[in-house]
Amino acid sequence: MVIYFSTPSRKTIELRGKHALVTGGSKGIGKEIAHQLILKGCHVTIVARNENDLKATCEELQLLADQMGQKQKVQWASIDLTKNFEDIEKSVRKTEVDFGPVHILINNAGHSVQSGFEDIKVEDFEKQMKVNYLSAVYMTRAVVAGMKARRAGHISFVSSAAGQCAIYGYSAYSPTKFALRGFADVLHMELLPYKINVSLLYPPNTDTEGFKVELETMPEETKLMSDSAGLFSPQDVAVAHLADIESGQYCTTIGLDGWMLGVLTAGASPEKSLARALVQSSCAGLFRAVMLCYIGYFNGIVKKCYYRRKAVEEEKEE
Template identity: 50%
Template sequence: MWITANDLLTVFGIFGLTVTVILAVLLFAISLILPSRNPLHFKGKHAFITGGSKGIGKQLALGLVRRGCSVSIAARDKDLLISTCAELNAFAKSTGSEANARWYQLDVTESFEKVESVVLNAEKEYGSIDILINNAGTCVQGAFDELSSETFGDQLLLNCLSAVKTTRAVVNRMKREKSGHIGFVCSAAGQFAMFGYSAYSMSKFALRGFAESLRMELLPYNVDVSILFPPNTNTDGYQVELQTMPEEVKEIGGAAGLFTPNHVAECYLNDIAAGNVATSIGLEGHMLTALASCTSMQNKFSAVLFQVLFLGVFRCAILFYICYFNRIVNRCRIKRESANASYAKRES
């Protein structure tokens, strides 16, 4: 007996319907077991921001003050802290906000005792810290064999271990009070490693792992943990990076565009207010977050649905990106070797 076209259509129809029903049931079950989202109201709260004197940290402080949240900003540069704090307080006054700002000079790579003393001082003057945002960090880039071994330790210390110290300074009290929010400014480089970021990505992957582990630990205590994965952001630090940025990094990084610190900060604060656990920016950012989501907790059903529906497509897309990036790296190598050969020929 021959199988007709109608028979095939019937089989495919039944198969498609079965898959759709199973997927719908699974998604419904997932929606029931997702952790609850805890919207956060900023007004009247106290936030402590490391690296809060410039860049994304400063914009986060401005956004929080606009929302009625008092801020304590910590950084190394005293003069910059003073000017930023004055700007924050002037902004609060001009907008009629009851929030205010204070500054604390702190090198987060120092001992835990030093970090803790600054945090406790901020709590003594302002009250308990309701929101901790670990923003301090920097990027050192270059090919692996051009970076010193010390660079890897320095990147890990500033970009990850500093957040461990500040978090340790507030976490026990937050657990006792069953209230609080701890935020981590990570990086898209903490989701996708590429040429020139062997030290930086190492530190940001470590930070992401710490944050995700901490989130599971603190969930029973009603203490929320969120992560921001900013793409290339036009900060003062980024402008400094451009001066020594390898050609490969410039070309690869240009694929995702450049965003303003204010836009990045507003996206993050809106997600914190909504109780979302992860913030990504731009199409490539959402794609990376979806691809990195397979073992990460999620509490937003629409995000889960987005990831389930598009994960396969994004996996295919990222392979094209990677192949394109590999071609950039190889082309730059050939160009560099050709230039070196021409120089050697002229010298001889």
């Protein structure tokens, strides 16, 4: 009974005809989310830095929109989301001239550098904080006043499974994704009176261009740990998240491991589904035991890799 009255009601959202803006929308998960938004009937703005990628993706999405026959429009905007807020806000206002105010904001822009803590450049820590976290702060700040005035809107944050469970090699990346979770939790509470929905996506390893690049420099330990969770398609991730956005859910997880992590790390985060809340309340202890087994397995990987490298170094010295 207490859980029932503590669970806020879900506010569903109609996507058709709305202006959706997707950062990091020219590739990977962002591109697929933009694709799915077109299928849902949205007018879509994709934001990134590389103009060639933006133009190519925009043409592809506009062709899809034309095939839909619903007079949807697609546009692109080249914005450096690591720059000052004033320039970003001006760029967002320009996207609203033809498409109207932003109704749905997908904060997807992200970048990952993986290595041992001491091997990552200090400037890479700063860059990842700017791209992964502060870009979402700036973009949200640019649209939230209008949403509050209209008393409607949706803001989504794309975190990561590495924003739930930090593992070897992610000392620069994971903190930025954990930060998004905290930011989203706060905004969910602050924006509740204005009927603005907030959601959080925790994608696992996803088969994108960016992930393929990451694999080239990913530490052996990180690869071995990541392999245990499998690889998902951008479509799987995008479809699941948009379904949760439409139904008013707060958190989207992917796959069995993702679901378990979502239950385990729910903590003080909001929950709008009574069924999910009951599962979280009843299974958290069990899943904690399972997670301890995972951590033990991961720690074993770290030790094996360490001793293997040490043995190789000793052989070279001989």
